Each structure stands twice: as C-alpha cells, then as structure tokens.
Amino acid sequence: MGSGFDEREKAMEAKWAHDEELRFRALSRRNKLLAQWAVESLALHGAAADAYAAALVQMEVRGSRDEDLVRKLHDDFSARSVAYSEHFIRHKMTELAVEATDQIMTETKA
Secondary structure, three states: OOOHHHHHHHHHHHHHHHHHHHHHHHHHHHHHHHHHHHHHHOOOOHHHHHHHHHHHHHHHHOOOOHHHHHHHHHHHHHHOOOOOOHHHHHHHHHHHHHHHHHHHHHHHHO
16 A cells, blocks of 8 residues: 555656656657758758758757757858858747747647
C-alpha cells in the first residue's frame, strides 16, 4: 500500500515527464517553423527547400544549441545577401517558439 507521499511523488514525476514532452514537442515544432521561414527567406524551392529544412531540423536531433542555429542561419542568409542580423534571427526564434507552444497546447486540449 502506497503512502500519500509516494502518490504525490509519482504525480510530480508524471507531471515533470509530461512537461518535458511538451517542451520537446514545442522545440521541435519551433524548429520546423524556423526551417519553413528560412526556406522562404532564402527563396528556396523544391528539393533544395526540402533538403535545407531537413538539415536545420537534423541539427536539433544532433544536439545543436540555439546559438548554432542562429550562426548557421546568419551565415546562410549573408551568403544569399539576406540582411537579417543575429538579433533579428533570435527574435524570430522566440516568436516562433511562442507560436509553436500555442499550437502544441491547442492540440493537447483537443
């Protein structure tokens, strides 16, 4: 028979696991939205757009940090004469993180 403490501990662990899953899903969604934005900003189409978006999403899977994404995007934008500063890219990432979280929360409630 479990004590009240054990039950609370299990509930807290379950909530933590759920919150971590939501954070992971929101980050993954943000990175997909970021890839879509970058592809549009770079005017990529077809296979080139798909390959670029996949490469950005793969950076997350390989454990890249946000700063790695910012640096890659800034370098790629600069190479194509797209004048987005690192500050602007970080701001866009924050904006897309909010959008991604909203989407995930809406899906979770449905």
